[in-house]
Amino acid sequence: AQSVTQPDIHITVSEGASLELRCNYSYGATPYLFWYVQSPGQGLQLLLKYFSGDTLVQGIKGFEAEFKRSQSSFNLRKPSVHWSDAAEYFCAVAAALLNYGGSQGNLIFGKGTKLSVKP
Amino acid sequence: NAGVTQTPKFQVLKTGQSMTLQCAQDMNHEYMSWYRQDPGMGLRLIHYSVGAGITDQGEVPNGYNVSRSTTEDFPLRLLSAAPSQTSVYFCASAQTLSSYNSPLHFGNGTRLTVT
Numbered sequence: 001a002q003s004v005t006q007p008d009i010h011i012t013v014s015e016g017a018s019l020e021l022r023c024n025y026s027y028g029a030t031p032y033l034f035w036y037v038q039s040p041g042q043g044l045q046l047l048l049k050y051f052s053g054d055t056l057v058q059g060i061k062g063f064e065a066e067f068k069r070s071q072s073s074f075n076l077r078k079p080s081v082h083w084s085d086a087a088e089y090f091c092a093v094a095a096a097l098l099n100y101g102g103s104q105g106n107l108i109f110g111k112g113t114k115l116s117v118k119p
Numbered sequence: 120n121a122g123v124t125q126t127p128k129f130q131v132l133k134t135g136q137s138m139t140l141q142c143a144q145d146m147n148h149e150y151m152s153w154y155r156q157d158p159g160m161g162l163r164l165i166h167y168s169v170g171a172g173i174t175d176q177g178e179v180p181n182g183y184n185v186s187r188s189t190t191e192d193f194p195l196r197l198l199s200a201a202p203s204q205t206s207v208y209f210c211a212s213a214q215t216l217s218s219y220n221s222p223l224h225f226g227n228g229t230r231l232t233v234t
Contacts, residue, residue: 004161043123043209043225044162090161106177107223109161 002027002095006110013081014118021076021113023091032094033074034107035065039087047089050074061085086117121145125210125226132200132233140195140229142210148224150213151193155179155206156228162209168193169216200233207231 003026013019025031032051036044048059055067065076074091092107126141144151152167164177168187182204184196193212197204208229214221 009159041227043227044211044223045225046222049222106164106167107162109163111159111161 002093002108004091004093004108004110006089006091006113008113009111010114010116012116012118015083016080019076019078019081019085019115021089021091021115023074023076023110024072025074025091025093026072027093027095031074033065033067034092034094035059035063035074035076036090036092036109037061037087038090038112044090047076081115081117083117083119086115088112088114123210123212123224123226125208125229127229128227130229130231132197132231134201134233136200137196137198138200140197140208140210140231142193142195142226143191144193144210144212144224145191146212146214146224147190148212148214149190150216150221151187152177152211152223153183153185153193153195154209154211156209157206165195165208197231200231202233205231205233 005024007022034049035047037047038044047063048057050057050067058064063078067074090112091110095106095108123144149170153165154162156162163179165179165183166185168174171187171190174185174187187193210226211223213223
């Protein structure tokens with residue numbers, strides 16, 4: 001069965017420091033992978049996605065992620081964190097729906113990593 | 120530009136009561152879905168719809184009903200609320216199931232407490 005593991009529940013970094021959030025997935029075929037961010041009281045916003053091709057993908061807000069098939073990982077990075085990046089981050093893999101297939105019908109989410117930023 | 124609108128934002132129910140969580144989108148999206156978010160669990164798919172008149176079950180459908188009579192609306196019904204349904208509910212929509220150029224748009228959620 002498909003699954004996503006985010007090993008870090010909570011991470012604190014200083015403003016201006018670099019950030020890496022870890023994500024490991026389990027999926028038999030070529031995965032479609034996503035990173036979402038959730039600010040308190042808000043819905044989820046898509047940061048970036050990987051379908052195929054270049055394994056380093058760029059997203060919004062200066063984030064990037066690297067797909068490593070050999071490690072089943074899709075880690076999110078940012079070179080310099082801003083206080084406004086404090087939020088919860090979710091990694092997800094798309095699992096085909098039973099009757100329809102499709103590439104995002106059923107997103108399997110990790111449990112999330114909460115990011116705190118120290119001034 | 121409203122996007123995905125969920126109402127209400129907060130709701131408290133007693134066990135056994137029924138209610139409907141509303142979801143509307145103004146982007147003419149074919150695909151709509153409901154997720155629930157529980158602490159330490161991530162989000163899990165409850166029901167989804169690929170178009171008006173077509174719905175199907177997700178990972179955790181028990182205790183919930185849906186219908187899709189129009190493209191814009193996708194209400195989620197709790198027929199007899201249970202404490203296990205205390206959660207934050209998110210509605211999401213996308214132009215199609217294929218997400219390459221059609222990312223999921225999420226609403227801001229409905230926080231439901233069942234006592």
